Amino acid sequence: MKNKIKITGKTLIDLGFRSGKWFPEAIDFININQLEGEAMHAYLEQFKSPPIQDLHKESIPFAINIKAENELEEINVNSVITSMNTLMKTPTIVNGAIMPDACPTGPNGTIPVGGVVVAKNAIHPGMHSADICCSVMLTDFGKTEPKKVLDAAHKNTHFGPGGRDRDTQYRFPEELLKDFKGNYMLNNEKMIQAARSHLGTQGDGNHFLFIGISKNTGNTMMVTHHGSRGPGANLYSQGMKIAERFRKDLSPETLKQNAWIPFDTEEGQTYWEALQIIRKWTKTNHEVIHNTTLQALDIEALDRYWNEHNFVFKDKDLFYHAKGATPLNSKFMPDITGPRLIPLNMSEPVLIVEGETTTNNLGFAPHGAGRNVSRTQHKKSKTGTFQEIFEEETKGLDVRFYSNEIDISELPSAYKNAETVRNQMDEFGLGKVIDEVLPYGCIMAGDWQKNAPWKKRKKK
Incomplete structure (x- = not known):
């Protein structure tokens, strides 16, 4: 045989x-x-594997809602457009836009800050980035003295790396804990420990706690800006690994940073649900800081609203990835309670806006003023001591760094010209300003790395 x-x-x-x-x-x-x-x-x-999805031969057209007004901006805008042109060849992409605060954030083909990218039946973790649900919340403190609010907030917030120690942690809501435990991407000891200890913390970088006066009412307003901290970063890492597995199988030519998770898979459904839970955690994170500040002053809020500007928003089978773009369209925010917030820099008003969806804005507005150069480049361009630069740029404001170390890369000159951003918002129909929170003062992390424990050990 x-x-x-x-x-x-x-x-x-x-x-x-x-x-x-x-x-x-x-x-x-x-x-x-x-x-x-x-x-x-x-x-x-x-x-059987699904067929390989090739890159689009030509970039999918996208709306350009930005104009360069000097040589430095021209370099920045050209870089943003080049990166978007590469990104828009990704097979899942059907539309996109860039905002007046757009600036590059990585190698060519990476979504810029100020970018909106629309994908069909796909979630791209790299397009919402590690700071999932970076967002802003406003509470109206009525006629309370601004300094009192800033002082009370300073005692109740937390900036810098890591979380709170056990003695200073806020109570973790049972309902939120149940949500974490019900999603396998969130149900692990490291994730839940970060969710507990990071509640009531704001991190570092450009995150802030801002106190100002409403131009319309004269009321004192508190605005916080931060994202999902450790829990969001942890979910992002998982999302990128899952997306990479799909990329190798579905579209090896797609850039790693643009890998996606198909929504109609178990992983896609679970990741989407996890994003909504992280959004809920982040909103709670804002709320505990605002609520404890109110309690410390024994007053009640007159109004409150919030919006994220770093997230993925779903409309039927389309997923709008906003990397530093503020949603104008209420369909993107199921819990909408008021207009949107666009901060510029510590010496400029926080803009309160509303607006209509158009073909060029896709239902979004800018998220702030953005940068033309990196933090390092900005530091190198400055002359004088940090103290001198700080005093010149924050004159008349009560600006505090939580670490007690000045971070000049967060001073007003580090950002794009606020007037330019506002003018281009008008020109391109990116939201109408209905009120402004005029600056009184703010708190930021500051240069916490200057005296970091490992640096002290190294010096010894």
Whole structure:
């Protein structure tokens, strides 16, 4: 009796299968069970890969809601447009836009800050970035003295790395804990510990706590700006790993930073649900800081609203990835209670806006003033001591750094010209300003790394 020919990996490749971890097990099963013909094809059906999705030959057109007004801005705008042109070849992408505060954030093909990218049935973790649900919340403190609010807030917030110690942690809501435990991407010790300890913290970088006066009412307003801290960063890391597995199988030509999770998969559904829970956590994070400040002053809020500007928003089968773009359209925010907030810099008003969706804004507005140069470049461009620069740029304001170390990369000159951003908002129809919170003072992390424990040890 003639020996049956054993199949190999080449046999499977010749049959149209893509090499994968399943190859050895499948080959052994077929050979041991002597499968052939229809029986072998029926067994292999379970391993069929979806067809490779090629990059678009041409970039999908996108709206450009930005104009360069000097040479420095021209370099910045050209870089943003070049990066978007590369990104817009990603197979899932159907539309996009860039805002007046747009600035590049990584290698070519990475979504810029101030970018909106619309994908069909796909979530791109790299397009909402690690700071998931970076957002702003406003509370109206009525006629309370601004300094009293700033002092009370200073005692109740927390800036810098890490979270709160056990003695200063806020109570973690039971309902939120149940949400975390009900989603396998969030239900692990590291994630839940970060969610507990980071509640009531604001991190570092450009995050702030701002106190100002409403131009319309004269009331004192508190505005906080921060994202999802450790829990969001942890989910982002998981999302990027999952998306990379899909990228290798579905679209190897797609850039790693633009990998996606198909929404119609178990992973896509679970990741989407996890994003909504992280959004809920982040909103709670704002609320505990605002509420404890109110309690410290024994007053009640007259009004409150918030919006994120770093998130993925769903409309039917379309996923709007906003990396530093403020949603104008209420369909993107199920819990909408008021207009939107656009902060500029510590010496400029926080803009309160509303607006209509158009073909060029896709339902979004800018999220702030953005940068023309990196933090390092900005620091190198300044002359004088940090104290001198600080005093000149914050004259008349009560500006505090939580670490007690000045961070000149967060001073007003580090950002784009606020008037330019406002003018371009008008020109491109990106929201109408209905009120302004005029600056009194703010708190930011400051240069916490200057006296970081590891630096002190190194000096010793």
